Amino acid sequence: DSGVTQTPKHLITATGQRVTLRCSPRSGDLSVYWYQQSLDQGLQFLIQYYNGEERAKGNILERFSAQQFPDLHSELNLSSLELGDSALYFCASSARGEKLFFGSGTQLSVL
């Protein structure tokens, strides 16, 4: 168990809809990272938060947004969903960026 909790584990929704993925980092970790992994693809970095503030941005679509709350949990919001958004979404946390601890992921299926 990595100590990073992601909910829900599975999410099935329709095109055009909006969903929220939630991540609770390891206790004490200030950094939260979001990654997207499509079928047979590598992990694509989406966005990083550090202690509530956006730290780095990757290949995140404008339809996607994220935030980190004062209790350090983070949410990734995906809107106007398309079929191509179907993927595994991982959250990771770290204390100082040296070692990432990944959650088990949320499997999103857009039908």
Next chain:
Amino acid sequence: KNQVEQSPQSLIILEGKNCTLQCNYTVSPFSNLRWYKQDTGRGPVSLTIMTFSENTKSNGRYTATLDADTKQSSLHITASQLSDSASYICVVSAKFFGTASKLTFGTGTRLQVTL
């Protein structure tokens, strides 16, 4: 552009055999190189982290090597077990503004260990 390339893309070996996975990178300025193991449908789990000055690092039956001059790394798995079947991902970290780091992920080598 920072890139991490892994080879082979996939590999099938018999249980008990050894294997070596390769990682070449063009990431600058280099901070560290990490190997992760990812079981199907699960999050990646860290195996090793190596900085510029480290040539070798072991974690049980996993041994990673780093040649910073040629920008190559390898992950050697000894006496493979069925549970080693997974994707192995090479990740290179670049120093970014001196504090935060930027990670570049390889697409992974998918290893299957069979009887």
